[in-house]
Amino acid sequence: MSLPGFIDVKSGRCSGGGSLRYNNGLFIGPLLQEKCGCRVVLENDGKAAVLAEYRYGALQGCGNAAVFVIGTGVGGGLIINGQIVRGRHSTSGEFSFLVTDSSEFYNHANMLGNNCSTTFLLNTYQRRTGSSKPIDGREFFARRPEDHIAQDALNELCENIAKQIYNLYWLLDLEKIAIGGGISRQPIVTEKIREKFKEVTEKSFTGQRHFLVETEIVPCRFSNDANLIGSYINYLENR
Numbered sequence: 001m002s003l004p005g006f007i008d009v010k011s012g013r014c015s016g017g018g019s020l021r022y023n024n025g026l027f028i029g030p031l032l033q034e035k036c037g038c039r040v041v042l043e044n045d046g047k048a049a050v051l052a053e054y055r056y057g058a059l060q061g062c063g064n065a066a067v068f069v070i071g072t073g074v075g076g077g078l079i080i081n082g083q084i085v086r087g088r089h090s091t092s093g094e095f096s097f098l099v100t101d102s103s104e105f106y107n108h109a110n111m112l113g114n115n116c117s118t119t120f121l122l123n124t125y126q127r128r129t130g131s132s133k134p135i136d137g138r139e140f141f142a143r144r145p146e147d148h149i150a151q152d153a154l155n156e157l158c159e160n161i162a163k164q165i166y167n168l169y170w171l172l173d174l175e176k177i178a179i180g181g182g183i184s185r186q187p188i189v190t191e192k193i194r195e196k197f198k199e200v201t202e203k204s205f206t207g208q209r210h211f212l213v214e215t216e217i218v219p220c221r222f223s224n225d226a227n228l229i230g231s232y233i234n235y236l237e238n239r
Helices: 028-036 045-056 118-129 137-146 148-172 187-204 223-238
Strands: 065-070 074-080 176-180 216-219
Touching (some): 045 065, 045 176, 045 223, 118 137, 148 187, 176 187, 176 223
């Protein structure tokens, strides 16, 4: 999982730098504008994704909603009261860095981005098959229908995601969560997350069905392109 790099969209300053640590503290927006000779508008990829889905995609008309982008880590974006939430330091919606196991709080393996990502899925499959050769997502999903190890790995991933969506629901009362990232093109991913979410909520309130949560889990309309489309929308709205 990459390190966080946060962009102040107003000033263009990068704090943290992420994996590209040489960007730490740089005013990337003004520098790019000077080099390119044109206006530069910046946005975080997760927030760009939620902008695309909110304006023209799966989250249209929502008051409180989120995108959950499954990739190398986990990207995120939040709509609260009809507005994109950025926060004072532009860290809002950075789901990857939530800790999923308080008993081992300082173990980075327990960060959401490490156990709710495509990386987790493929690494789990490789470890359980004992293979020394990594596979990509396309090959994994080609094998899945006939491969019980692949099915189990996907079930585990989707249960992990469902548990975190459960937490997000209670924190923010989300009407809808849109699942993004490359593997969201596979209908089975959203289907399994819905299935596991139902199991999680039923087990949490056994015998108290009036407590069952009501939130809709859908694929992003723009799939893995949501962040690119959102970046373009952001440019048009701020040029």
